[in-house]
Amino acid sequence: MxxxxxxxxxxxxxxxxxxxxxxxxxxxxxxxxxxxxxxxxxxxxxxxxxxxxxxxxxxxxxxLFLPSFTLEELTGQIDFAEDTNFRAIARDYCYGSRTLYLRQEACDSLEAMFKAAKKDGIKLLVRSASRDYQQQCYFWNRDWKKTNKRGVEKCLDVMKIVAMPGISRHHWGTEVDIDGLGNRYHKATIEDNKRYAWLKENALRFGYYQCYNDDTSRTGYQEETWHWSFYPTGQKMTQDMMYLMTYGDIPEFLGCEHAEEIDVIQHYILGIGSVPSDTTGQAFQDSTVNE
Structure with a gap:
């Protein structure tokens, strides 16, 4: 394929x-x-x-298709702190004390979006952003040890919680998990619902959308209300992944031998919702200028 x-x-x-x-x-x-x-x-x-x-x-x-990104960038085998295409998210917009990174353009738009939300009385914080291959391995191995299933079923069980190392969109510098939107461990509160409603109405103006939405026609991961993707760059990286990635390129990790059997490239990397039409009538251009 x-x-x-x-x-x-x-x-x-x-x-x-x-x-x-x-x-x-x-x-x-x-x-x-x-x-x-x-x-x-x-x-x-x-x-x-x-x-x-x-x-x-x-x-x-x-x-002739000429990819914009390398396999190292797509599979999280870079140092975000050293890569000049990345920068740290402003501390005021991060949950906890860790330094979190995004690509420059994604970070600029995210901070503009959070600033706009604050003006509307909505507080948004990033719980997780870019993760390199080793970080993703840590999360994968942690949950791998928690399930008693075997083979493909074990992989699919873990992938209900965490993406396989090497194919996670969090490697790209375009993805954020936003705190306070409800998650697998607690139901959304009234305040969570307000945050989510604001994002659904406004995020697209800043280039962000919920890629793992409730669209039943897509494959892969379950709905994640907290996961938001910067689509101007994310779409390019999805396309590059489709052209460059083969199963032989996936780095080794526990259960990696089942990646092709599951067809993770087709069903998970490409198992995202489409970018919704901009109901505000204002297509994303440059949030740092518009805000």
Whole structure:
């Protein structure tokens, strides 16, 4: 389903460019006219099949997919504190004392959203944001040891609570878990419901949406009212994951041998709700400017 050769898109691109450079002699002044393509009365035509095919290849380059992110970024194998694409979320917007990180653009929009919520009397705090591969392994291994099931069933049981290391969206720097929205361990309170209602009405203006929503047509994780995704970057990373990721790329962890059997790429990475239409009539552009 996921073409492994897409992982080597750059080889394909370089190869196509090399073929074109070798075959496009005489085309420097533009494509040949119809008269030249047909040749003269004697049948002389310097434009061979190979050179005409090179024109086709050149045109095909327009549709060549070039990912924006690396597998290391997509699987959480980077240091958020050292990566200049990330920055720490303002302490006032974090639950507890830990330093939490997001990608620059996601962080700017998140802080603008929290500031707007505060003006409306709604207090929002981030409980969890970017998690690297090792952090995700810690959570996975912790819950792996709690279930007595085996094989695929054990994996599926753990995935009700935590994503497999290497395929969690929390690796990307675009995802936040917001405190006080209810969770698996306690029912939402009246205040929780107010926060959730505000986010449902306003988050899209800041580029955020609930990717694990109540859409029954999607696959994968159960609904998570607390998990919000910065879609302008998250959608690009989802697309890159689809093109670059193979099951051989998933780092090793307890139960990783069942990832392909479960088809986690199709059913979990792509098992997200679609971005809802902007009912406010204001498409997301730059929240740091608008707020």
């Amino acid at each position: 996921y073409y492994h050769f897409k992982k080597h898109y750059w080889i394909l691109g370089i190869g196509m460019l090399w073929i074109i450079s070798c075959q496009l002699e005489g085309f420097s002044n533009g494509a040949p006219s119809q008269k030249k393509l047909q040749g003269d009365a004697m049948g002389h035509n310097k434009y061979t099949y190979d050179s005409l095919h090179a024109i086709y290849l050149l045109d095909s380059l327009d549709s």
